Amino acid sequence: MSSKKVDKSDRKQQIQFRMNPEKLKALKSAIAYDDNMHSMADLFNKAADDYLKKHKKGVDING
Numbered sequence: 001m002s003s004k005k006v007d008k009s010d011r012k013q014q015i016q017f018r019m020n021p022e023k024l025k026a027l028k029s030a031i032a033y034d035d036n037m038h039s040m041a042d043l044f045n046k047a048a049d050d051y052l053k054k055h056k057k058g059v060d061i062n063g
Contacts, residue, residue, distance in 0.1 A: 019027075031037050037046075 027040070027043075031040065031043060037043055
């Protein structure tokens with residue numbers, strides 16, 4: 001992933017979840033100092049893509 005901002009205009013749906021406050025604080029801090037990760041949305045979308053590839057669910061991850 002390049003260091004320029006990712007266009008988020010093609011995102012289709014927003015989700016909400018709960019996370020331990022200490023874990024959230026650590027995650028936000030880690031993302032802030034990672035030049036290759038721009039937001040929590042980027043992190044979770046990448047994790048979802050990796051998971052689906054690993055488990056071969058047959059889901060179109062680009063659409």
